[in-house]
Amino acid sequence: MQAFLQQSHRLYQRLQHWLILSLAVALLTITLNPAVAQSESSAGNPIDGYPVxxxxxxxxxxxxGIPGVASAQExxxxxxxxxxxxxxxxxxxxxxxxxxxxxSGSVVLAGDTVLFTVREVDRDSNESRQATAAKSAQTVQSAVAQYRHDRSAQQLxxxxxxxxxxxxxxxxxxxLVHWFVSRLLLRIKAAQRTRTLGFRVQNLQLLGSRATGYLLTGLAGLLRLILVLASFYLYIPFVLSQFPATRALGNSLLSGIVKRMNQTIAAxxxxxxxLVIVVLIxxxxxxxxxxxxxxxxxLGRDDAYPWFYPEWVQPTNRLATVFLVxxxxxxxxxxxxxxxxxAFQGIGLFLGALFTLGSSSAVANAIAGIILIYTRAFHIGDIVQIGEIKGEVVEKSLFVTRLLTFRREVITIPNSSVLNSNLINFSAVSRIPGVPKIASRIREDSTKPREHKEYLLLHTTITLGYDxxxxxxHAVLIQAAEATxxxxSEPPPFVLQTGLNDFNVSYELQAYTDRPELMPQIYSELHQNLQDHCNQAGIEILSPAYAALRDGNHSxxxxxxxxxxxxxxxxxxxxQNHHS
Known part of the structure; x- marks a missing residue:
């Protein structure tokens, strides 16, 4: 019962809206129709005469007119x-x-009532006065007959x-319009939830599923409004033309509709x-x-042109499509x-001024985005560091780059800032075959073939005493790295001595990983293992310097x-004699 009442309430509200809309359409139609604005008696002029x-x-x-008695209009x-x-x-x-x-002339009467008199000056140029009067009387008789017929009970x-x-x-x-638009909106929402509404031109996506859904929803509502207005625009003149009191108004409205349709078709x-030229273009x-x-x-085939990389194919197609469009x-x-x-010229000037004054940063970001694409600085999924921000590239668009940091924060960086910053790519080395490991050359065996698989090289520095x-x-640090x-294990970790300092020696531990996305966890566990293995080997970590009197102090x-x-x-x- 409650559902029925709610449905009835919604239907009542729609009927109210449609009634208000119909009144608005009626007023708008009457106002915009030039044939209704003027009265029937004011359509004449002294040259063409005044209509009866x-x-x-x-x-x-x-x-x-009759001189001294009445003018033609009177x-x-x-x-x-x-x-x-x-x-x-x-x-x-x-x-x-x-x-x-x-x-005085030919007098036209109805019973005993004089309707008008036809004089010599009133006759048509090609007819006599008597013929003009007889024709006018016949016209009046037919009009009166039609007037009475239209107001008969049968016609009402x-x-x-x-x-x-x-x-x-x-x-x-x-x-029917409401049902059709409602079904259409349900289909749009269902397609929007499944993300199948993306608007594409060739391979270029112009609108996402959500934006396309909003656009189609608005167009469906606009279609419903247009159909409702059109139906009332036809209904109101038709109803007015069915009754004698409003037939003139209804006929004028219908004639106005027909006139506008003819103008539209002619245009x-x-x-x-x-239109043919536009279609040909x-x-x-x-x-x-x-x-x-x-x-x-x-150009993007692997064996065709080595200077044109396959990952350039899709952005090049998009840029070429946008340019040609x-x-x-x-x-x-x-x-x-x-x-x-x-109006068209004004809109063009406004858009030109808006683009010139307000899009300098957007153009700079777009140009920077294109440069980043063709410099192959990074790919989606790479672990990079841009300035002080380190994380995984999750989105690379024409205007911005988004990074997912190791703290699970999404940071949006304008492409112009990316281009002007120092960029470190921790994942790019795995895509470059045959690149030698610079840091491992001191351990490289020239008799073994060089592997083409490259890994990210992690490094950390520890300072220990000369004792x-x-x-x-070296052995302890390598064991700590292997336990991380x-x-x-291949290539194996190694250690470089990077400095002989005043109080200690700097040892740099180098270790390879194929999981750059786990760098924070790897570094943390590596430092833990360094502490554990040094303690197990009896090595005191005196970093960066430790000043103490060894005798009498606890380890x-x-x-x-x-x-x-x-x-x-x-x-x-x-x-001085070494006596205690």
Missing amino acids: VLDGTELFRVKQ RANIVNTRLVQIANDESISLETIRVEEEK VYGMSFTLISTIALVGFLV FVEYLPN GVFTRYIIQFVKLVVTE IVACIVATPYMPGFNSP VPWRTI LGVI TIPAQYLSEDYTPPSFQIHD
Whole structure:
């Protein structure tokens, strides 16, 4: 029951909206129609005469007045008033409308009422006065007969029947439009959820699924509005034309609709040559794009041209497509409707000024994005460092680059900033075959063939005292690296002595990994293993410097790594003769 009430409430609200909309359309239609704005008696002029009208139908025109009595316009108004009185008086039969000849002219009467007098100056140029009067009387008789017929009970029943049928048809059409648009919106939302609404031109995606869904939803609502307005625009004049009191208004509205349709058709026919040119430009552009795609695809083959990389194929196709489409739009613009209109020119000036003043940074980012594409600085999924930001490349567009940091933060960097910053790519070395390991050349065996698989080289520095043999330190550091997850065994880790400092020696541990995306975890575990293995080997980590009196001080090695019988050495003082 509650669902029924909710549905009824929604239907009532829609009916209210449609009623308000119909009234707005009626007012708009009447206001915009020039035929309704003027009265029937004001359509004449002194040259063409003033019309005599009955029920919206012009019978004839009065061109001459009676000197000293009435002007031509006043005569026409008097005849109009008498005709309406005669037409509404059912006691005056049509047979009593006749012509009687008098000295002043031919008098047209209806019963005992004089309608008008036809004088010599009123006759048509090709007819006699009597013939003109007889013709006018016959015209009046036919008009009065039609006037009374239209207001008969039978015609009123017909008008009400046609109004009822048209109202039912209108409601049915509105319900059908609502059902169709609702089904269309449901399909759009379903396709939007499945992300299948992307708008593409060739391989270039112009709109994503969500944006396309919003656009189609708006267009569906606009289509519904247009159909509802059009239905009311036809319904209201049709209903008005069914009743005598509003027939003139309805007929004028219908004639206005027909006139606008004729103007639209004439304008379309006139525009057809330009439309053919626009279509030819579009077809020609399409075939040029297809040809360019074939050429670019051929350039991107692995064995064709070594200077053109395969990853350039897709961006080159997109750039070429955008460029050719822009050129085609520029060429087709003079053939667009309204090209020479002030509104079109004003819009063009506004867009030009907006692009010139507000798009400098956008153009800089777009140019930087193109440069980054063709310099092959990084790919999607690479681990890079841009300035102080380190992370995985998750998106590379024409304007921005997005990194997913190791802290799971997505950082958006404008391409112009990327181009102007130092960029370190930790993943690029794995894609470059045959590149020698610079740091490992001191350990390279020239008798073995060089492997073509490259890995990322991690390094960390530790400083230890001179009292520990360097060979022992090398072995311990390599063991710590081999025990770290993520460090590969081939090529093996190695150690470089990078400095003989005042208080210690600098040892740089080098280790390879094939998981650059795990660098923070690998470094953390590597440092932990360095502490554990140095402690197990009895090596004190005195970094960067440690000043102490060894005699009498406890060892810095943690207690769990010392022997059970360890005791701190006693403090000793010797004289010059080495006596305690």
